[in-house]
Amino acid sequence: MNSVGRPTRPETxxxxxxxYIHPTLTGARGLLQDEALIFELGGWDKTGVDLVDAELxxxxxxxxxxxxxxxxxxxxxxxxxxxxxxxSQKNHAIDLALYPLGSCTMKHNPRLNEKAARMxxxxxxxxxxxxxxxxxxLQLMDRLAHWLKTLTGMPAVALTPKAGAHGELCGLxxxxxxxxxxxxxxxxxxxxxxxxxxxxxxxxxxxxxxxVGYKVEEIAQTADGRVDLADLEKKLGxxxxxxxxxxxxxxxxFEREVVEIARxxxxxxxxxxxxxxxxxxxxxxxxxxxxxVDAMHINLxxxxxxxxxxxxxxxxxxxxxxxxxxxxxxxWIVHDENGFDLAERAEGPAAEAFGRMCAFHGQMGMFVxxxxxxxxxxxxxxxxxxxxxxxxANYLKAVLSAEMSPAFxxxxxxxxxxxxxxxxxxxxVTTLDFAKAMIDEGFHPMTMYFPLxxxxxxxxxxxxxxxxxxxxxxxxxxxxxxRAAKAxxxxxxxxxxxxxxxxxxxxxxxxxxxxxxxxxxxxxxIAAE
Amino acid sequence: xxxxxxxEWIELDGDVxxxxxxxxxxxxxxxxxxxxxxxxxKALKTGEGMAVVESVKAASDVxxxxxxxxxxxxxxxxxxxxxVNQAPETDGWFAKVKVADTAALDALMDRDAYxxxxxxx
Numbered sequence: 001m002n003s004v005g006r007p008t009r010p011e012t013x014x015x016x017x018x019x020y021i022h023p024t025l026t027g028a029r030g031l032l033q034d035e036a037l038i039f040e041l042g043g044w045d046k047t048g049v050d051l052v053d054a055e056l057x058x059x060x061x062x063x064x065x066x067x068x069x070x071x072x073x074x075x076x077x078x079x080x081x082x083x084x085x086x087x088s089q090k091n092h093a094i095d096l097a098l099y100p101l102g103s104c105t106m107k108h109n110p111r112l113n114e115k116a117a118r119m120x121x122x123x124x125x126x127x128x129x130x131x132x133x134x135x136x137x138l139q140l141m142d143r144l145a146h147w148l149k150t151l152t153g154m155p156a157v158a159l160t161p162k163a164g165a166h167g168e169l170c171g172l173x174x175x176x177x178x179x180x181x182x183x184x185x186x187x188x189x190x191x192x193x194x195x196x197x198x199x200x201x202x203x204x205x206x207x208x209x210x211x212v213g214y215k216v217e218e219i220a221q222t223a224d225g226r227v228d229l230a231d232l233e234k235k236l237g238x239x240x241x242x243x244x245x246x247x248x249x250x251x252x253x254f255e256r257e258v259v260e261i262a263r264x265x266x267x268x269x270x271x272x273x274x275x276x277x278x279x280x281x282x283x284x285x286x287x288x289x290x291x292x293v294d295a296m297h298i299n300l301x302x303x304x305x306x307x308x309x310x311x312x313x314x315x316x317x318x319x320x321x322x323x324x325x326x327x328x329x330x331x332w333i334v335h336d337e338n339g340f341d342l343a344e345r346a347e348g349p350a351a352e353a354f355g356r357m358c359a360f361h362g363q364m365g366m367f368v369x370x371x372x373x374x375x376x377x378x379x380x381x382x383x384x385x386x387x388x389x390x391x392x393a394n395y396l397k398a399v400l401s402a403e404m405s406p407a408f409x410x411x412x413x414x415x416x417x418x419x420x421x422x423x424x425x426x427x428x429v430t431t432l433d434f435a436k437a438m439i440d441e442g443f444h445p446m447t448m449y450f451p452l453x454x455x456x457x458x459x460x461x462x463x464x465x466x467x468x469x470x471x472x473x474x475x476x477x478x479x480x481x482x483r484a485a486k487a488x489x490x491x492x493x494x495x496x497x498x499x500x501x502x503x504x505x506x507x508x509x510x511x512x513x514x515x516x517x518x519x520x521x522x523x524x525x526i527a528a529e
Numbered sequence: 530x531x532x533x534x535x536x537e538w539i540e541l542d543g544d545v546x547x548x549x550x551x552x553x554x555x556x557x558x559x560x561x562x563x564x565x566x567x568x569x570x571k572a573l574k575t576g577e578g579m580a581v582v583e584s585v586k587a588a589s590d591v592x593x594x595x596x597x598x599x600x601x602x603x604x605x606x607x608x609x610x611x612x613v614n615q616a617p618e619t620d621g622w623f624a625k626v627k628v629a630d631t632a633a634l635d636a637l638m639d640r641d642a643y644x645x646x647x648x649x650x
Contacts, residue, residue: 006559511563511585
C-alpha cells in the first residue's frame, strides 16, 4: 500500500476570489499571452510557404486517395515562430535557472559540448555510410567506451541503449542470457526467475525486471535508509536471477554494505545490477567494478552533461563485468591495423551476443557531447565534479535543516538531500502545497513524494554546477516559505501557484476523464474539415 | 465482516465472499482513478495479487485474502472508480469469490480487532 500523503486535487477552488492577481481582460499576464493551441490559431486556408502545385500523373492508391482537406493549421512564419517561442517561455529549463529535481542530476549542459557535436564530421554523417568514411566517429565511440570502462572499472560496455531504462533492459537481457547459457533460463527445469529490488528503488527497476519476464520481490530497508542485509540474505536463493540496487540510493545515501551485498548476491549465483542514475555522486572516486557490480547503466544526460530531452534523445550505455561481457549486444567496435570497424553480427567474438538494442549504433550526438565533457574535465575534473556535487547537497541539507526535517539526519548525504514532511505537521500545508508555492517564488520544485519510503518526501539535488550564491538564494526562498507555513499563512500555499500561467491543476479529474483529442469548436472550421 | 492486515474486507454469504478494500485503505490511497479487476473464473490463492488499484501517482496490488474462485466482479468500477473512495465498504466492492474453505475466515480480524490494528499504525 502506498501512502505517501500526496493530495491530487486542489483543496481551494482557485477562483478569482482567492487570486492575488487582478484578473486581466484577455487572460494574459504581463507580456505572457494566454496561448491557444496551434489548431486554434490562424486559418485553414493559409500557409507560410509558397509551394508549386505538385502534378501527379498517376497514383497507386486508387480510391484511397484523400479528397478532403487534411485540416493542418495554417500559419504564416511569424505566427508559427511566435507560437513556439511563447510556449517555450512557459517552460522551465536548466538554461533559465536551478532545476533541483532529485535523482535527476539536472546539471548545466556546457556549450563546448554543443560546439563539438555540431562539427560536420559528427553531425552530418549517416549510419549507413561506409565505415572507411567515418573513422573519426568510430574512434570517438571507441575512446568514449575506454573512458566509461576506466571510470567504472568494468571490462566491457554496450554503447547503444538510449536511456536509463533502456540500459536497465540491456543489462537484464545480458543477465538473462548468462543464466540461460548456464542452464537456468526462464523455461528451464531450475529457472532463475526472480529479481530483487529495494523498496526505495526507482520505479523503472521493477518495471524493467517484469518486462524481461522476471518476478519482482522487494528487499526491506533499514531504519537508516539502506538495504537490509538480513532480509536480502533471506530472499536470495537458487531462484534469484539478479538484484537491482541504486548506489548511492534514492535516499541520497551511499550503500555502505555494497561489497557485502555483492558477495551475498554472487554466493547465491545471482548477478548484481547497479542502477547508475546517481553515478554523479561517485564518478572519479569509486569504480563500481571494484564493488562487485556486474552491470550498470550510465545516464550520459545526467553524469556526463548531455541534454535531458529537448536537445535530442538520451543515452544510457551499460558497462558489464567479465561474466557478462560476452553477452553484450552488437554492434561492437573493433579495430586492427586497418582502422576501426563495427562487429554487427553475432559471430566470432560476438557469437554469444544476446541481440541488438537498436537498429544502428546509438546516439552519436550524445556520445560527442559526453566525450567533450570528459576531455574538458579530465580525470581530476571529474573527481571534483563528484566532490562538489556532494558538497553542494550537504550544504543545502545543513542550511535547510534550520526549518525542515531531514529524513535521515545522521551523517552526511551524497549528491541529494532528502527531507520528509514531519516539519509541516499541524500547519495544514502539504509537500505538494509547498512545492506549488516554490513556483510562485521563482524556483522549480524538487522531486516530491519520492522515494516512496519517506512520507511527503522532498528530494533536492542541486548538482555541482550551482554556485554558493545560487544555493543561498534557493535556500533563502525555501526558509522564508517554511517560516510562512509555520506562521499560519496557509492561503499562500493552498491556492498556489498564483503567478504561474495556469493555477493548481486537478490531477484526479485529468486522470479520470482525460481529454486526449482536440475537437474544433468554431463552426466555420468544422465546416472546412 | 472480516478484515486483513492488507486492509481488505470480506463479507461472507453462504460460501460466497464479497471482497473490497477498507475505508482506511481508500483514504490512504487518495483519489482512485482506475481499478483492474480479475476475470470471472480466475482461481485465487491467498496472498497473490487479485486486483490493482491506481491513484494518480501510485499503483497498489490488492492481495487475495482467501483461496477460491472469482464468480462476479464489480463492473461499475471501470466507469466510476471514485466509488471506491465514496463507498469503499459497500458499493465499492471488488469481487465475489466462491471460497474454498470458509473456516479460513476465522483466522481474519473482526471489526474490533481491525480497528485496534489500525490504532497501532
